[in-house]
Amino acid sequence: MIKRLDLITTVIILMITVLYTLEALQFPGGAKIVPTIFGAVALVVVAIQLLSSRVKAFRTLSGELEVDDDRDLDVFRDPATRRRLLLIGGSLVAVPLLIAVFGLPLALPLYIAGMLLLQRQRIWVVIVCTGLISAMSYGLLIELLAWPWNDGALWKLMK
């Protein structure tokens, strides 16, 4: 499975590089030179990478002949690991939503409280960790950066 995902990733990199290089050609004058060079070189390298997964001769060029496929396969095999990956991934995707609704200074303590409660941690652990992040959020964001505590959509609606 990891091999297929690796191949998909390489194809995605190739597609992004093609789009990047085509876009670079549209820039005026000197602004196009460096991105075009970066894009062209990346296209050659990603093509070798792609071919090395299919053609053995290219593996000598990519240096992947001796590479053992010891990558972290547990991520996809073990249900518990998969659950943890979904939990952390999902929670990170939820952060922008929390920020949009409650604002950044409140979103961070809510994130940590939610994560710990979802993992059924002891209540004193949840309180201590949430308190710690609330203090950091207050000190760094509200006091130091003068970030408004109520910049979320919820507070704007309540006004």
Place this chain on the structure above:
Amino acid sequence: MTESLAYYGPAMLEGLRLLFDLSTIIMLFLGLAVGLVMGVLPGLGGTVTMALLLPFTYGLPPADALALVLGAFSAVSMGGSIPAILMNAPGTGEQAVTSLDGYPMTQRGEGARALAAASAAGVLGTLVGVLVLTALIPFVRLILMAVGSAEMFALSLLGVLAIGVLTTDSVTRGLLSGLIGLMLSTIGSDPVTGTLRYTGGSIYLYDGLSITGLTLGLFAIAEMIRVFVGGKPIAAAAGGRETNIMAGIRDGVRDCVRHVRTVIYGGVIGSVIGLIPGMGGTVAMFLSYGNAKQRSKHPERFGKGAVEGIIAAESANNAKEGGGLLPTLAFGIPGGSTMAVFIGVLFIIGLPPGPELMNENLHMVYYMAWSLALAGILGSVIGLGLAPQVSRLAKMPAEILAPLLIAFSLAGAVVDTRIVFGVYVAIAAGFLGYWLQLLKYSCAGITLGYLLGPVVERKMFISINAYGVDFFTRPLTLAILAVIVFLALRPYLQRRSDKRRSRAGETTAENGDDR
């Protein structure tokens, strides 16, 4: 000699004067505390620590910012040796070498002695590393005199591609990592003409991606996802009971004095390895460990609790930091991932690596050397005193540690730009970093590519204006570009030479059979 002293003396003294400022000392202690805690937490090393501290260097005077990060950088390796010795749980991967002999000593009830030996060897190793660094500064400045914009262009390119190639097993993945970073660096306004590129009309991208968001994401958040997903128990319980802690500490320091030759050998090996990009602490520690074992009268004791093993490993590990600073500061070629993030710090505080830093801000280079030395001494003393208390942190479960550090990173991601977009960059970079690390790409390569991309572009334009389009045919530039080509073709050339060697071996064997 007198001329050199007249030139370098004031810079050395100015560096020393900066070190004894009250705010610098406070920052150094703060860095030491953070470094010790982060070093103790298994799985996190100098790179994650430096990435987490990156946002806090904004707005600080350069001396304070450097004291903070170098203090932490120095204390991480001391912090890492505590769980390695007391719990057989190396804080940083490389400290597995320390636990080879450290943990058996703890099981024998000699944990304090092992820790004291590691601390003392660490201090002496750091001092050797700093000595090598300061001794080589004049030579490096001589080399830099021959370096113009064309050479700096080639050196920056070499730095990006070398760190990519040397931190992964695959050349193409390493090169691609560096190239992804270089491509990301072109987002925003062009440093030469000011044209907007790849912004998609978003004003948030006019200045490019946030450096802190990208670095925190690629290193801290990606690492926390890995730690959380791994979810393994972090540290086992400690071994034997300590009989007399003070006597143990005294014995450990005495051991270090008794094996001073091991310390010096370890220090020199560490410094030299530190100078070579991509070699890392593990190589330095194993080489020094092997050297000590070879010279020992009792090599059979190694791996079973030999104090020389700890001394050799720790002196080399600490000395490599001093050596590693030199190519980073002079040429922008980092020794490893931690130094790649350190280059980010240098850019943020307005001291980008290269000839300018080595010529116009020479006192800051000496200041960094002195800071590293002082941090090494203080870190070892504090680490030794707080070892039993700090080591308890190693038992913190990943389920609590990861969300805590992620929340901390997300708050730090907005410090430079002061817009919430930095958080989104950090989250996206976290996913990207985790995924690419799983597929053996190099996050250090991406970061360095992003940092040095504008330097590459600016130097290329200056070179074209100064020497014309054939600027890369200048001898030194050509030599550096040849090194890049060699790095890219290394596996192919190695394979060919292996084939030739095996063919020659077969022929010799056949000839032998004929006879």
